[in-house]
Amino acid sequence: MYTIVIIWDSNNAEVTQWEEAPMVITWKDREISLRAGPRERVDQNGVTSKVAVYLPDELTEEEFQELFALHEKNVPELHLHA
Numbered sequence: 001m002y003t004i005v006i007i008w009d010s011n012n013a014e015v016t017q018w019e020e021a022p023m024v025i026t027w028k029d030r031e032i033s034l035r036a037g038p039r040e041r042v043d044q045n046g047v048t049s050k051v052a053v054y055l056p057d058e059l060t061e062e063e064f065q066e067l068f069a070l071h072e073k074n075v076p077e078l079h080l081h082a
Helices: 061-072
Strands: 002-007 013-018 024-027 030-042 048-056
Antiparallel strands (some): 024 030
8 A cells, every 4th residue: 555645836745644655647637747756764763654745747747846846845745864
């Protein structure tokens, strides 16, 4: 099981669980692609999970970096270095 973080824009991100982490998938009628991970994450309780981050295909790598940094503050699953 993978923890999936989908960053839609500067105001919207969601966390869900998937059995796989495909390179590209259509989710909620939009094509999104894998931008980071899957990476292993250990939370503050010592629980290990695999996290993958997705963004809509139309967003650039620079936009990904900015949005990741913006959402990292509020989405614990993005704390990949924990």
